[in-house]
Amino acid sequence: MMEQNCDANINLSNTCLDPEAQLLADFQAGDMRAFSRLYDSHIHILFNYGCKLTTDRELLRDCIHDVFVKMHSRRDCITDINNIRSYLFISLKNKLCDEMRKRIYMSDTPVEEYSSISGEEDVEEDYISSEGMKNDKSMVKRLLSQLSPRQREALTLYYIEERKYEDICEIMNMNYQSVRNLMHRGLLKLRTLAG
8 A cells, every 4th residue: 555655755746857857756756778778878967077087998888787786786776866967977986996996995906997909901090080089188198187076077077078166065075166166276277387
């Protein structure tokens, strides 16, 4: 009897939800197709975000997988999620931090950078192009490395992931004005360094 009332409440409350909230509600109600759609709609965004936090693609893939496995196994416990995307960003960030801590304390394995091998055609052009990209990436990495980790994260979320300030506040667990100040100081520092 209690389960029927709970299901009825879920169905009534979900009629005016946004699509992501509706998918989450459907998943929590046991719809595995909704879980698949949540996964498909967020996997690339999470991967892009994670690439800003680590260059180890295998670790990143494993962490994303673990986030979704945990979400699946705890679907009954995650009832207070207001924004599924922010929840996933925070979960991924926490999982990556945990894994990095494990690596630091338990292993000497460095995080390896992914590199692609070009074909034999136009080797010279590919080499010149890749060198130019390496130089650009090197300069960006050098500039970003001079920011604090929090400034780097805030700028990445805002400019790369195109997150709103409210989402950044939630992800970084900071108030609105602190995030604005952090980003302002980061941009000023970047302009000074690049200038």
